[in-house]
Amino acid sequence: MSETPHRTPQEIIDLYRTEFxxxxxxxxxxxxxxxxxxTKAYNIWIRLDKDLLRPAIKKxxxxxxxxxxxxxxxxxxxxxxxxxxxxxxxxxxxxxxxxTLAIRLxxxxxxxxxxxxxxxxxxxxEREKQEFLGITVTGIxxxxxxxxxxxxxxxxxxxxxxETGIKPEMVRELWAVNRPRDRPVPPVPEKKPAPEEPAxxxxxxxxxxxxx
Amino acid sequence: xxGDSGKKSxxxxxxxxxxxxxxxxxxxxTFQMEGEVVKSVDFAPGNTHRGIEWMxxxxxPVQIVHLTDRICGICGIVHSLSFARAVEQIAEIEVxxxxxxxxxxxxxxxxxxxHLLWAGVAAHELGFDSLFYLAWRVREQSMDxxxxxxxNRVNYAIVQIGGVRRDISTDQIPLVEQGLAYxxxxxGQMKNVFLNDSTIRMRCRDHGLLSYRDAQLLCTIxxxxxxxxxxxxxxxxxxxxxxxxxxxHPVLPPQESGGPKGDVYDRIIVRLLEIAQSIDIIQQCLDxxxxxxxxxxxxxxxxxxxxxxxxxxxxxxVEAPRGECMHYVRMxxxxxxxxxxxxxxxxxxxxxxxxxLKGEQLADIPIIVASIDPCMxxxxxxxxxxxxxxGFLKKDDLTRLSQKKTLRLxxxx
Numbered sequence: 222m223s224e225t226p227h228r229t230p231q232e233i234i235d236l237y238r239t240e241f242x243x244x245x246x247x248x249x250x251x252x253x254x255x256x257x258x259x260t261k262a263y264n265i266w267i268r269l270d271k272d273l274l275r276p277a278i279k280k281x282x283x284x285x286x287x288x289x290x291x292x293x294x295x296x297x298x299x300x301x302x303x304x305x306x307x308x309x310x311x312x313x314x315x316x317x318x319x320x321t322l323a324i325r326l327x328x329x330x331x332x333x334x335x336x337x338x339x340x341x342x343x344x345x346x347e348r349e350k351q352e353f354l355g356i357t358v359t360g361i362x363x364x365x366x367x368x369x370x371x372x373x374x375x376x377x378x379x380x381x382x383x384e385t386g387i388k389p390e391m392v393r394e395l396w397a398v399n400r401p402r403d404r405p406v407p408p409v410p411e412k413k414p415a416p417e418e419p420a421x422x423x424x425x426x427x428x429x430x431x432x433x
Numbered sequence: 434x435x436g437d438s439g440k441k442s443x444x445x446x447x448x449x450x451x452x453x454x455x456x457x458x459x460x461x462x463t464f465q466m467e468g469e470v471v472k473s474v475d476f477a478p479g480n481t482h483r484g485i486e487w488m489x490x491x492x493x494p495v496q497i498v499h500l501t502d503r504i505c506g507i508c509g510i511v512h513s514l515s516f517a518r519a520v521e522q523i524a525e526i527e528v529x530x531x532x533x534x535x536x537x538x539x540x541x542x543x544x545x546x547x548h549l550l551w552a553g554v555a556a557h558e559l560g561f562d563s564l565f566y567l568a569w570r571v572r573e574q575s576m577d578x579x580x581x582x583x584x585n586r587v588n589y590a591i592v593q594i595g596g597v598r599r600d601i602s603t604d605q606i607p608l609v610e611q612g613l614a615y616x617x618x619x620x621g622q623m624k625n626v627f628l629n630d631s632t633i634r635m636r637c638r639d640h641g642l643l644s645y646r647d648a649q650l651l652c653t654i655x656x657x658x659x660x661x662x663x664x665x666x667x668x669x670x671x672x673x674x675x676x677x678x679x680x681x682h683p684v685l686p687p688q689e690s691g692g693p694k695g696d697v698y699d700r701i702i703v704r705l706l707e708i709a710q711s712i713d714i715i716q717q718c719l720d721x722x723x724x725x726x727x728x729x730x731x732x733x734x735x736x737x738x739x740x741x742x743x744x745x746x747x748x749x750x751v752e753a754p755r756g757e758c759m760h761y762v763r764m765x766x767x768x769x770x771x772x773x774x775x776x777x778x779x780x781x782x783x784x785x786x787x788x789x790l791k792g793e794q795l796a797d798i799p800i801i802v803a804s805i806d807p808c809m810x811x812x813x814x815x816x817x818x819x820x821x822x823x824g825f826l827k828k829d830d831l832t833r834l835s836q837k838k839t840l841r842l843x844x845x846x
Binding site: 251253254255256257258259260261262264266286288289290291293294295304306308310311312313314315316317318319321340341342343344345346365366367368369370379380387 | 477478479480482484486487490518522528530533534649650651652653654663664665667669670671672673674675676677678683721723746747748750757759761763771772774776780781783784
């Protein structure tokens with residue numbers, strides 16, 4: 222595998238600016254040093270035009286194949302911001318940068334193209350954003366729910382801050398839930414075995430299971 | 434499932450799960466089997482999604498730090514450390530260097546106990562129970578050290594925003610050094626029993642393969658990625674805490690053992706070598722630990738005021754025992770963060786099960802599923818649907834199948 226050259230954070234931003242011009246709405250670098258020597262770690266934040274998401278991911282893959290971490294999402298009122306958090310140049314001593322590509326979707330059109338054809342590992346994260354933020358990922362190979370249970374109401378998106386978010390009546394305060402009062406005082410006597418039902422299937426035996 | 438009953442054709446559908454008491458994210462598996470061979474895999478996590486991110490967006494950062502302690506039962510420090518680091522960056526809080534070193538020591542002690550726990554579980558899945566007892570016996574030493582330093586075996590509650598809540602005193606340092614000496618003395622023996630044992634080699638070599646390319650494309654991280662030859666380790670690539678001052682290299686399976694193949698055996702090697710690496714890092718930290726404060730601000734009201742005023746966004750990222758753990762936080766001048774996204778290590782590693790399990794046998798499922806995740810095997814309860822009749826296999830039955838296979842292979846030799 223041929224390695225592409227390592228670049229500084231500013232060079233990466235410059236590459237994006239030359240390629241996408243005014244499509245790059247904002248680009249910043251943050252740094253953080255800890256310990257005694259305060260060795261710096263760098264984060265690159267690039268805010269882009271909505272249509273540039275896929276070209277921007279492809280651009281990063283051209284620089285060096287990135288590690289995709291997660292998509293974070295934030296409800297800003299009229300818009301939803303999606304932050305594609307990746308990292309690039311892993312394997313280089315103190316040379317890895319986090320690259321966050323952020324796009325904003327208007328709440329009137331909450332669709333975003335899939336990136337799973339470029340990075341298949343992004344599938345779980347895209348599925349999660351669909352159910353938690355109510356966006357639509359077009360072209361997603363598997364659009365099922367991921368974390369939310371099947372009986373969770375449709376049209377409720379936990380991370381939204383508008384009327385489609387979690388409703389107050391869905392929230393149960395744990396401290397307000399008292400211990401159940403209708404239980405017998407321990408020690409509870411053992412249950413009598415239920416009278417055996419006549420075997421419907423004749424000779425067929427069901428191993429295990431019931432004893433869970 | 435009801436649609437499948439009565440269907441006698443191949444492939445058979447074998448669901449596993451979803452209740453797995455030891456895993457943070459319980460997983461429901463559905464296997465398509467052709468005889469003993471896995472044809473395709475599907476899984477559905479989320480059966481006990483607790484909505485922790487939702488809860489966090491209604492609490493202040495100091496409360497969240499203690500909530501993050503409870504995200505995982507084994508990794509007690511990685512989430513609180515990631516979250517605290519993100520918030521510290523937003524509020525521009527400078528952590529005292531001594532606190533960074535204590536965080537690093539705790540981080541590595543946790544890696545030792547987590548890898549040993551995993552080693553024991555792996556041995557058990559193979560039917561090597563004496564090794565399981567040995568691994569868990571020696572794990573106790575690290576648990577005792579953790580308890581001595583933090584006061585707790587799990588949910589350490591040592592990380593606070595701006596530092597740590599407990600110092601390591603001069604009396605405690607000899608105890609930590611004793612613990613390290615204990616593990617140094619055992620390492621040779623552990624390597625010998627795990628790596629030179631013909632049973633383990635037979636069951637793990639060339640099983641559960643994950644290629645370099647698949648590991649990259651599926652965003653695999655941590656020991657699972659390193660076993661496939663992907664040299665990534667947050668401690669080496671992206672300095673945080675004391676790692677910027679230390680010499681840490683990603684552990685890859687060594688050439689003399691056959692190089693990175695990306696099988697279960699390589700994942701065992703990587704984790705064992707990482708225990709040795711962790712001992713080394715703790716020793717380096719003890720030797721060079723600076724004196725000084727351990728908290729940026731002791732007064733809680735002042736800390737909370739600073740956090741309330743903070744605006745901005747940041748990423749906190751650490752190398753957990755299972756791989757990268759990452760928190761994204763955005764604060765907008767309120768008590769609670771506006772956005773909080775937790776990315777645990779398993780979140781990135783789950784998809785690598787799909788290529789690993791394809792083409793393997795039913796009896797190999799426990800060890801392969803366990804091989805990416807140091808918690809516990811995912812196999813609680815299996816329902817086998819064959820010839821229209823549903824029978825239930827419990828976790829014990831599946832483990833027994835795996836153990837029988839070991840015996841069978843040993844007799845064939």
